[in-house]
Amino acid sequence: MNLKHVTLLLLSFVLLLSSCKKDKPTCGDGNVDVGEECDGGANCNTDCTNMAPITLTQAILDGSTSLVVSLTGQQNGQDFAHNGSGISSDSTTRDIFSTASSVSATPAGTIVTKHTYLNNPDGSKGALQVTFAMIKHLEGWWPAGNDWEYVMMPNDGTIDYSVTPNGDLSKAAAVGQLDSCDGCHALADGGDRLFIND
Numbered sequence: 774m775n776l777k778h779v780t781l782l783l784l785s786f787v788l789l790l791s792s793c794k795k796d797k798p799t800c801g802d803g804n805v806d807v808g809e810e811c812d813g814g815a816n817c818n819t820d821c822t823n824m825a826p827i828t829l830t831q832a833i834l835d836g837s838t839s840l841v842v843s844l845t846g847q848q849n850g851q852d853f854a855h856n857g858s859g860i861s862s863d864s865t866t867r868d869i870f871s872t873a874s875s876v877s878a879t880p881a882g883t884i885v886t887k888h889t890y891l892n893n894p895d896g897s898k899g900a901l902q903v904t905f906a907m908i909k910h911l912e913g914w915w916p917a918g919n920d921w922e923y924v925m926m927p928n929d930g931t932i933d934y935s936v937t938p939n940g941d942l943s944k945a946a947a948v949g950q951l952d953s954c955d956g957c958h959a960l961a962d963g964g965d966r967l968f969i970n971d
């Protein structure tokens with residue numbers, strides 16, 4: 774191979790690389806959509822590369838360990854304690870966890886889990902009843918549900934919470950694009966589906 778060939782080879786490489794870059798749309802909204810190039814916005818992952826579609830795993834569920842807030846009483850007028858029975862929001866304590874102590878921004882991959890406890894007669898936190906979870910997917914995964922996946926655990930004593938504090942995914946009562954959850958969570962202020970941000 775002579776110098777001319779080497780130069781031509783290098784040139785075609787440069788051309789190929791620059792055309793790849795041009796063909797890739799850049800997202801301008803702070804979200805990283807599949808096939809888009811990261812724009813450094815809030816919803817990019819930390820190393821600023823495109824994220825692969827997210828699949829909820831037990832490890833992801835287990836990673837929600839930072840307490841965001843502990844609540845009792847109603848939030849945004851919703852008397853719904855997620856404890857699997859008709860017990861009111863005033864009779865329960867709900868601890869909300871995530872991977873960080875704030876969910877003011879919810880990049881794809883954000884997980885939020887909720888532990889519902891029955892209150893003791895003196896108002897203190899009693900026994901754990903059930904855990905529920907939500908995970909934010911890439912933009913476009915479920916536009917009608919703001920791209921959140923919902924996880925409903927059973928409240929029947931089958932889960933050993935000392936092993937899986939946010940529930941056992943293999944025993945989930947329902948997982949996915951759950952209209953029954955989203956119908957109510959759509960009422961959260963700002964459409965972010967998170968009542969704790971209201």
Ligand code: HEC
Nearest residue numbers: 848851853867887905906907923924925954957967968969
């Ligand atoms: C009738 C309304 C309603 C329905 C239905 C509902 N939720 Fe909620 N959810 C709430 C409210 C209100 C909160 C705020 C925290 C609290 O008061 O306990 C909440 C909080 C949560 C949170 C913590 C994040 C946040 O939004 O603050 C998770 C996780 C969650 N719910 C999961 C679910 C799942 C999974 C389902 C379906 C199986 C579901 N929810 C169905 C009303 C509802």
